[in-house]
Amino acid sequence: MAAGSISEKKFAECAIHLLEKSAHQKDHWTGEKSSSGEVYLQKRCTIPCQLPMPTTRERTLSDSQNIKEPVEDLDEAVVQDNVSTSTSMVTFVYHVVYNASYAVPVLYFNAYKPDGQLLSLEEVWAIVPQHYQDRLREERWTFITQQEHPILGRPFYQLHPCHTSTLMSQIPDTPGSNYLISWMSAVGPVLRLEMSMRYGEII
Amino acid sequence: MAEFQLQFAPLSSILDGGFWHKLSNNKLNVYGLDESPKTIHGFYCNGDPPGMPCRMNLEYIAFDVDFKPPLRCFDCHGTLINTNTIDKFKDCDKKELLAMVGKKIWQSITSGEALSKPDLLSQLLLLTYADLKKYHYYYWFAFPCLCPSEDFRLVRSPQKLHERLTSSQMERLITAYDEFQSHHSNHQGYFIVVETLDDVLKIDSVQNISEYLNKNTKVLFGFSDPCTLEGNPGWPLRNYLALISYYWYPSLQEVEVLCFRCRIKDGNCDISHSIVLTVKLSSMTTEADLPKCVGWEKNERQKLGPRMVNLSASMDPVKLSESAVDLNLKLMRWRLLPDLDLERITRTRCLLLGAGTLGCNVARCLLGWGVRTITFVDNGSVSYSNPVRQSLFVFEDCTKVPGGRSKAEAAAEALTKIFPGVKARGVNLSIAMPGHSVPEGSVEQTKKDVQQLEELIDSHDAMFLLLDTRESRWLPTVIGAARKKIVMCAALGFDTFLVMRHGVKKDMETDDSPVKGQMLDYRCIPGSQLGCYFCNDVVAPGDSTRDRTLDQQCTVSRPGMSYIASAQAVELLVSILQHPAGTDAPADISVGEEHLKADHCSPLGLVPHQIRGFLSRFHQLLPASRAFDKCTACSRTVIKGYLEGGFGFLLQVFNEPTYLEDLTGLTQMHQDTIDAEVWDIDEDEEFSSMDTSS
């Protein structure tokens, strides 16, 4: 294996190790298997995110607005002015898939508004923390693009893998360290994917 | 303090794209026109940080027959009604739908089933209409709740769990909770917490409650609470209180409720922010067959009403292909050329005169650069020899219509098939030529054709001259120069090609002679002073097909030439568009290969005037030349004649073979025996008969 890359076998080993650690600290990573037997890691989470534009765009609901009849009796047992419902929430779906041609793992993700609308690339960029935006612009060690998911066949965003091995060859390979954990700790925060410090503990 | 009404935080629906994908698939492949209720599943969790609303998630897995909620999340049983029409969606009886699910809950309570399976208390209803043509989805959630005859009341202010329990008790509670959940395949959202006098904390199923009631123990009703508010419980408590009241009111007047909230940080559970409520129960008895049922979700305007989401951007294949094309180009910008202005290229409307080998290949290459408006002009039809060389045609285009389909239209259609996001148009049009006299009866038609060509040139930003003959390039060259459009020209010989851009003069009123300041850099010719296709010629375009042998009429070129020349023509256009000076980008005329070392001031490099290729030597030259003041196409005299004389002027040119040469002074020049070699570079001879591309 070239420096900074990883074999598929090693990827699977690291993935199993990561899943053990995830379960140990009640994180939400799961191992998924496609119908054709490919294995990938998945994590989903919903977090509050301020999007640049209002999450509810101008909608043409004229068709359905005119529902006149009362649909239920008055209900006073509801929290009024529920401030928290106005929080914009974004549901992230992260997939870690092995890419044989680059011989590195690839982070695929989608981010949805509460109504299931996919965030546009511009909106995705807007939720990348500012200092990562700056770093990505300067160092160009990765960038976000949209691809068909290699296993699911639906459009997913990905952190492009072309510089992953360069990045990983700069991270010292200490005994007991896990390639996937090191890599995800480095690139995850770009996309609000936080890896707890406890993933670094040797168990 | 006084009692006050217990108010619950409502659930907010959270969907992901996978849910809509699966719903669309099911509508197409499983449900069809079937509108009967379908089983789906949502889930909720109790670990959100403060500030988050109570959320009910529905994802791709919502349709799984053996649904399993994600780790530490709780199942919500769902009923999906997918209507076939928007009217049905609007008009169906919402009260009745809500009551349908309300009855399910009520039956599970009265039958006792919910005692052993309390997750049956957690139900949702989803009404949808999927417009799969537009990828518009109308939807409305309800989280049905059964209400008591009088609202539940709080006896005292909610108490934080850490005020009620010591940290060691909380730790034991966490252990007891984990122990309880480990006996169930899915996490249970409803349970009881038992506190014994000797400080043992236990969690057990609701159905075992009789073991603890009336003994020296304290029983709290616990539920996993998705709410993060300090003073209110979340929605799932409502039906739990209905169940509790149904079974134990009035023997129990007040109950304690643990709103169990469990945040995980670095693998450690924190439940200290959970709250304990003391609730005054109320009667669930009802004269109707169902207690009052509520629960429709408010929409984004905080009104009881449906929502609509437009998912065409992520689901419509046409939109997907458009964004994929754009992203591919953006990739080039991110990775290699941060200054690339893709917008500038995408919005350039291109007019292709000629839909032969050059036209087809130029169009494909423009698609690659993201150009979205492409119009073909050609008056020919697809013949049997075309498809192998002309990359937009297939055999069927020759046979579908007797004599073959219109080239322009077939090319436009093929382009749309390749990329539906393109605005492609084919115009079947003849281009009048100098020296090809127009018969009396055809003048009106020719006038119309000229007018149409003028309109087409006006409505585009760049024009490609990819026509068969030299003289057919004359009219568009004149109109293009008069309208100051970008004009790209490509022509093929047998194994030579010429690709060039026409100079775009700054102002027709100023003299053609170079402006003094711009002469300072003698190695460069500003774009505004560059010549056109006809500038190097000292004979006016005439009827070149008349005196030729068959070979000359139908010049054959090496098949690869068209690909090379087409690609160069498109890349040259893109280089112009990316140069800070645009069409005024100077062309380098420095000797030898010096210009190959010069600094680029455009992200894409040099913007040559001409590219002349010699395939026999696999060699290319980049000559540049100034506009010729006696040019039969772009000189001031001709442009002025066209602008002032309009069609009358053009008709004279078409009808009188020597008119152009007389007008521009070429006739005079020939008489003065000027050596034509002055205007040519060595290899130029090879181009003298290379006007044909078909």
Ligand SMILES: [Zn+2]
């Ligand atoms: Zn000229």
